[in-house]
Amino acid sequence: MMRPVAKGLISIIRAFSNPNVAGILRLQTQWNSPSAFQNIRPLSMSLWPFSAQPRDFSLPNASWSPEMRRVYDHYIALCEVETIGGEKKTGPWRKLPSYNRTLKYAKGGTYLSKMIQSKARLFTRSIKEHGAAFEYVIFVNKQEKRCVCVFQAGRLLEGPPGHVHGGAIATMIDTVMGGLAACLSGPIMTANLNISYRSPITLGSVVLIHSALDHVEGRKTFLTCRVTSTDETKLHTEATALFVSINVGHLFGT
Numbered sequence: 001m002m003r004p005v006a007k008g009l010i011s012i013i014r015a016f017s018n019p020n021v022a023g024i025l026r027l028q029t030q031w032n033s034p035s036a037f038q039n040i041r042p043l044s045m046s047l048w049p050f051s052a053q054p055r056d057f058s059l060p061n062a063s064w065s066p067e068m069r070r071v072y073d074h075y076i077a078l079c080e081v082e083t084i085g086g087e088k089k090t091g092p093w094r095k096l097p098s099y100n101r102t103l104k105y106a107k108g109g110t111y112l113s114k115m116i117q118s119k120a121r122l123f124t125r126s127i128k129e130h131g132a133a134f135e136y137v138i139f140v141n142k143q144e145k146r147c148v149c150v151f152q153a154g155r156l157l158e159g160p161p162g163h164v165h166g167g168a169i170a171t172m173i174d175t176v177m178g179g180l181a182a183c184l185s186g187p188i189m190t191a192n193l194n195i196s197y198r199s200p201i202t203l204g205s206v207v208l209i210h211s212a213l214d215h216v217e218g219r220k221t222f223l224t225c226r227v228t229s230t231d232e233t234k235l236h237t238e239a240t241a242l243f244v245s246i247n248v249g250h251l252f253g254t
């Protein structure tokens, strides 16, 4: 007689080798917000022995400079506003949690991430040492259809001596614009990304990555992006991008 955990595992593995599963995910996924992922429920979740709560990598840690912390505190304060009666309510901004796999935005994704390429990691969250590479936190304002990322570039991101590698800047721009596009349009992939590097970014410094919706045309979401100093007086980089909405099945090759 097979034990229930083994049975559950086998049904999950079978499910994922079945091309129809991609179709099921497509039917169930609305990627408008992390909570929209709650519709995706892997089989036998209650039998699964791992923690359901993924770690949020965008919380302050000891590597954050005082400037990184100051800007973070500024936006955190905008996430909650006080009413006239002195009550706290949700403000216009929201901090996006940041996981080391995008799968984890789906409810049950923590379990799935143990099963699908379990050693895979989100590029920007793949280096364990705090502060060594990408330290960042993204705040989204859905009403205004824009976001701001506070980014501190660590020493492993060097390109020109003492400055950040252009590929690392592109990675962050794609991550921030992709995060906003996903919040606004659901599951997407980057189809086109144009970048103009205007002035170098010093290694270890903190910059802001602002992104905003330009327009939506059917499945196509067009966004703009600017990377600036934290006081916004200096422009480092500009970008535009096109994200195309996909069915989750696209990722499974169906």
Ligand SMILES: CCCCCCCCCCCCCC(=O)SCCNC(=O)CCNC(=O)[C@H](O)C(C)(C)COP(=O)(O)OP(=O)(O)OC[C@H]1O[C@@H](n2cnc3c(N)ncnc32)[C@H](O)[C@@H]1OP(=O)(O)O
Residues within 6 Å of the ligand: 031, 032, 033, 034, 096, 102, 105, 174, 175, 176, 178, 179, 182, 183, 188, 189, 190, 191, 192, 218, 219, 220, 242, 244, 245, 246, 250
């Ligand atoms: C709340 C959640 C938070 C989440 C946080 C997550 C944080 C992490 C975020 C990390 C983020 C990282 C994100 C990443 O790094 S994603 C990784 C990098 N991107 C890729 O690998 C994508 C590869 N390409 C494809 O898979 C397909 O080509 C896609 C899916 C893009 C479109 O193939 P599909 O077969 O589906 O569609 P279609 O070909 O019928 O085209 C549809 C429309 O689009 C137009 N078009 C297509 N391509 C281009 C182009 N290059 N320039 C201009 N236009 C283009 C096309 O003309 C057509 O327009 P129209 O004729 O209808 O007018």
